[in-house]
Amino acid sequence: MENKKLFADFSNGIIDRRIFLKGLLVLTGSLTLSGCLSYFYQESGESSRLDNLQLKNIAAAQRHLFPKTDTAPGAEQINALDYLQFVLHDQQISREDRDFILKGAVWLNETSIEDFQIDFYLLDFNQREKLFQKISQKTWGENWLSAILKYIFEALLSDPLYGGNPNSIGWDWLQFQPGYPRPTELNLYPKILKL
Amino acid sequence: MIKDCDVCIIGSGAGGSPIAFELASAGYSVIVLEKGPWFKENDFAKDELVAVRRSVYTPSLKQEFHVLETGKENNWKAQSTLDSGRNFWNGNCVGGSSNFMSGYFHRLKPEDFRLLSEFGAISGANIADWPISYQDLEPYYAKVEKIVGISGRIIAHPFQEPRSTPDFPFPPLQENYVSKIIDDTCAQLNFNSVPVARAILSQPHNNRASCYYSNFCGSYGCHSGAKGSARAALLDLAVKTGKCEIRPHSFVYHLTSDNQGKVNLVKYYDREGQTRQVSAQIFVVACQAIETSRLLLMSTGSKHPEGLANHNGQLGKNLIFSAGATGNGTIRLSDYPEDIAQQLKLPGLFVNRSLQDWYIANDSSLGGRVKGGLIDFLFDHANPIRRANSLKWEGDQLLWGEALQNRLQAGFTNERQLNFEVFNDWLPTDNCFVALDPTNKDKWQNPVAKVRLGYHQHDLKIAKFLGEKAKSVLEAMKLKNITTSVSGAPPANLVAGGCRFGVDPDKHILDPDCRAYSASNLFVADASFMPTGGSVPYTWTIYANSFRVADKIKAQL
Numbered sequence: 001m002e003n004k005k006l007f008a009d010f011s012n013g014i015i016d017r018r019i020f021l022k023g024l025l026v027l028t029g030s031l032t033l034s035g036c037l038s039y040f041y042q043e044s045g046e047s048s049r050l051d052n053l054q055l056k057n058i059a060a061a062q063r064h065l066f067p068k069t070d071t072a073p074g075a076e077q078i079n080a081l082d083y084l085q086f087v088l089h090d091q092q093i094s095r096e097d098r099d100f101i102l103k104g105a106v107w108l109n110e111t112s113i114e115d116f117q118i119d120f121y122l123l124d125f126n127q128r129e130k131l132f133q134k135i136s137q138k139t140w141g142e143n144w145l146s147a148i149l150k151y152i153f154e155a156l157l158s159d160p161l162y163g164g165n166p167n168s169i170g171w172d173w174l175q176f177q178p179g180y181p182r183p184t185e186l187n188l189y190p191k192i193l194k195l
Numbered sequence: 196m197i198k199d200c201d202v203c204i205i206g207s208g209a210g211g212s213p214i215a216f217e218l219a220s221a222g223y224s225v226i227v228l229e230k231g232p233w234f235k236e237n238d239f240a241k242d243e244l245v246a247v248r249r250s251v252y253t254p255s256l257k258q259e260f261h262v263l264e265t266g267k268e269n270n271w272k273a274q275s276t277l278d279s280g281r282n283f284w285n286g287n288c289v290g291g292s293s294n295f296m297s298g299y300f301h302r303l304k305p306e307d308f309r310l311l312s313e314f315g316a317i318s319g320a321n322i323a324d325w326p327i328s329y330q331d332l333e334p335y336y337a338k339v340e341k342i343v344g345i346s347g348r349i350i351a352h353p354f355q356e357p358r359s360t361p362d363f364p365f366p367p368l369q370e371n372y373v374s375k376i377i378d379d380t381c382a383q384l385n386f387n388s389v390p391v392a393r394a395i396l397s398q399p400h401n402n403r404a405s406c407y408y409s410n411f412c413g414s415y416g417c418h419s420g421a422k423g424s425a426r427a428a429l430l431d432l433a434v435k436t437g438k439c440e441i442r443p444h445s446f447v448y449h450l451t452s453d454n455q456g457k458v459n460l461v462k463y464y465d466r467e468g469q470t471r472q473v474s475a476q477i478f479v480v481a482c483q484a485i486e487t488s489r490l491l492l493m494s495t496g497s498k499h500p501e502g503l504a505n506h507n508g509q510l511g512k513n514l515i516f517s518a519g520a521t522g523n524g525t526i527r528l529s530d531y532p533e534d535i536a537q538q539l540k541l542p543g544l545f546v547n548r549s550l551q552d553w554y555i556a557n558d559s560s561l562g563g564r565v566k567g568g569l570i571d572f573l574f575d576h577a578n579p580i581r582r583a584n585s586l587k588w589e590g591d592q593l594l595w596g597e598a599l600q601n602r603l604q605a606g607f608t609n610e611r612q613l614n615f616e617v618f619n620d621w622l623p624t625d626n627c628f629v630a631l632d633p634t635n636k637d638k639w640q641n642p643v644a645k646v647r648l649g650y651h652q653h654d655l656k657i658a659k660f661l662g663e664k665a666k667s668v669l670e671a672m673k674l675k676n677i678t679t680s681v682s683g684a685p686p687a688n689l690v691a692g693g694c695r696f697g698v699d700p701d702k703h704i705l706d707p708d709c710r711a712y713s714a715s716n717l718f719v720a721d722a723s724f725m726p727t728g729g730s731v732p733y734t735w736t737i738y739a740n741s742f743r744v745a746d747k748i749k750a751q752l
Contacts (some may be wrong), residue, residue, distance in 0.1 A: 001744060043710075057463040064595070064596065065595040065596065066595070066596075066600070066601070067596060067597065067600075069597055071600075071602060071604070072597075072600040072604070082495055092249055092250060092255065093249075094257075094280075129596075132595065136593055142593055145304070145593055145595065146593060146707065148589070148598075149584075149587050149593075149595065150584055153580050153583040153584055153587075154244070154248070154580055156580075157243070157579040157580045157583060157585065158242075158243060158244050158580065159242055159244070171579075173604075174579070174603060174604065174607035174608065175607060175608050176579050176607060177410070177542055178241065179241025179409045179410055179411035179415070179577065180409060180418075181240050181241065181418055182240055182241065182242070183240035183241075183245070184240070187237075187238050187239075187240050187245070188242075188245075189241075189242065189244045189245045189251060191250075192238065192245055192251055193251060195232050195233075195234060195238060
């Protein structure tokens with residue numbers, strides 16, 4: 001119930017994005033997710049980490065959102081999962097935003113178990129599609145899928161030095177000409193913040 | 196007592212840098228205090244992650260933020276940008292946000308200096324004439340063309356402002372074929388398509404290379420120095436005189452004043468958080484309008500109990516932005532013959548076209564002769580990640596899988612987005628101002644700026660009118676998926692006012708020389724002085740006025 005109210009308040013503009021994301025974390029306690037939070041943080045309490053199940057589920061979600069085809073590279077070819085882990089360790093990105101990625105993966109799997117009685121990564125194509133169609137109608141689901149896509153695009157189209165877009169596979173696919181000079185190890189994010 | 200320097204300038208952007216350049220060149224000692232780092236040209240790569248997607252050139256919202264008030268009369272809702280995620284900062288580094296501008300440079304028109312007497316009062320708006328005229332500023336506009344470097348070409352049209360020189364000192368930049376299509380279309384519509392001048396060098400100048408058409412200009416630092424940022428065009432030269440010292444990572448939190456009310460010290464935190472200070476004969480504040488008002492409000496003293504220079508309670512009032520509209524249309528390359536499509540696809544070349552036919556509009560739908568504005572045309576910035584994100588939506592439906600990949604492929608390989616931007620006056624009102632927030636503090640425990648963002652309905656009426664004119668051009672060009680948007684939401688990078696200049700000490704913070712009425716050795720040199728903003732981006736006017744103020748300071752030293 002509280003969950004629904006939180007999403008409704010966010011959708012209606014009654015609460016802002018940050019309170020919404022914080023609220024999601026508070027609600028964690030009322031969901032059947034005991035122990036999950038311990039996976040999210042290193043001892044520093046800052047970095048957000050994936051456990052094995054989340055890793056498998058997010059990888060499967062990325063593959064479904066961005067599959068390899070005859071013409072397009074897929075999430076695996078662009079190193080989307082490694083790139084996402086770089087994002088999850090980036091403390092310049094708000095902790096709420098990073099935690100939302102992890103929390104969404106937990107809810108995704110909950111929905112999978114509820115509807116199909118198995119973990120998300122074990123679903124076949126049609127089951128995954130059905131589940132994505134379902135959650136994309138919910139505020140959290142649409143926001144989560146959109147966030148995962150956002151970082152897939154960063155992996156696809158940022159400079160290969162960041163770990164995605166290996167050998168410019170994304171740029172080549174979309175016939176995109178990068179700008180010059182390209183970044184080097186010396187002025188790469190987040191190192192550039194130290195200048 | 197020996198001072199640390201003749202002139203201490205707080206803020207190194209377009210407002211402070213002409214003064215640093217002019218004073219140092221004249222042999223005066225200058226210290227420039229800049230809150231942000233000092234990036235050099237080699238630090239500026241074409242990296243979308245750095246320039247656009249992460250807060251590299253602006254402060255972390257966790258450490259520094261604003262409180263923004265939006266709403267309507269008697270119903271204002273305050274929200275911190277830390278909570279909303281809305282970043283209201285511009286470039287914080289040596290050279291300021293001029294490093295990251297696109298450099299669309301327009302002069303104000305003579306009528307902009309006398310908006311009240313030319314067009315009359317509007318209920319609910321605090322419109323005022325400037326205490327100087329276009330003719331007073333014209334020599335300084337011309338000076339900016341030469342020193343900062345402006346490329347373009349003059350053509351005759353009904354709203355061409357008077358000039359002391361026949362043309363720009365640098366020839367126009369190379370243009371994409373789309374500029375010809377815009378020209379031809381406007382001719383059919385009986386509109387005057389006007390070339391847009393750019394603060395980007397088309398030829399080398401003062402040890403700066405010319406533009407190499409990288410295709411990554413707006414939001415990106417310039418690697419060649421062609422862009423006329425305050426850093427590349429002015430500060431590098433000022434430092435070479437040996438009379439100008441720039442201190443990056445220096446956040447000024449207080450200007451102290453003596454029992455006469457004159458400023459005697461600037462106090463700031465260095466990179467390690469240590470308190471340091473600078474004494475000078477003359478102080479110049481140029482931190483961009485919001486932060487300038489905030490710093491002065493924080494700088495109370497025995498003669499300035501309500502904030503430095505705030506003798507009449509007007510400090511922070513009549514903040515203005517640029518009102519306007521935006522829109523775009525899709526150029527589908529497969530709609531054109533192959534040779535034309537290839538030309539349209541060429542990256543890097545500029546559009547550089549504007550419409551000024553309604554800078555003063557005379558239309559029955561607007562109630563007769565009124566102040567209108569400017570329309571600029573431009574290609575969508577090249578940022579591929581942002582572009583991909585915009586393509587993942589079909590209406591309000593999220594795309595994924597092969598449908599998404601097909602959309603991306605079509606969007607990147609067969610389409611270009613042509614945008615327009617409308618600039619019209621943001622009328623000054625009692626509902627747009629800067630104050631100190633009573634509860635929220637930044638990382639140094641200083642009160643953050645609270646900004647009320649009220650706008651006048653008249654602004655939207657003019658923006659809508661101009662947006663329809665721009666849309667008619669895109670329609671006549673037969674572009675696809677044409678959209679327009681008019682909003683009262685202010686652009687954070689086009690901000691002015693808060694320290695109005697004028698002839699009446701009871702009403703104005705600054706005199707016509709931009710000197711504080713109640714602190715005779717304090718000048719404000721960013722856009723804070725502007726009582727009205729005109730209908731163009733502000734940067735050229737900020738540069739020009741700062742060169743003018745430099746002459747006033749030289750006369751006072």
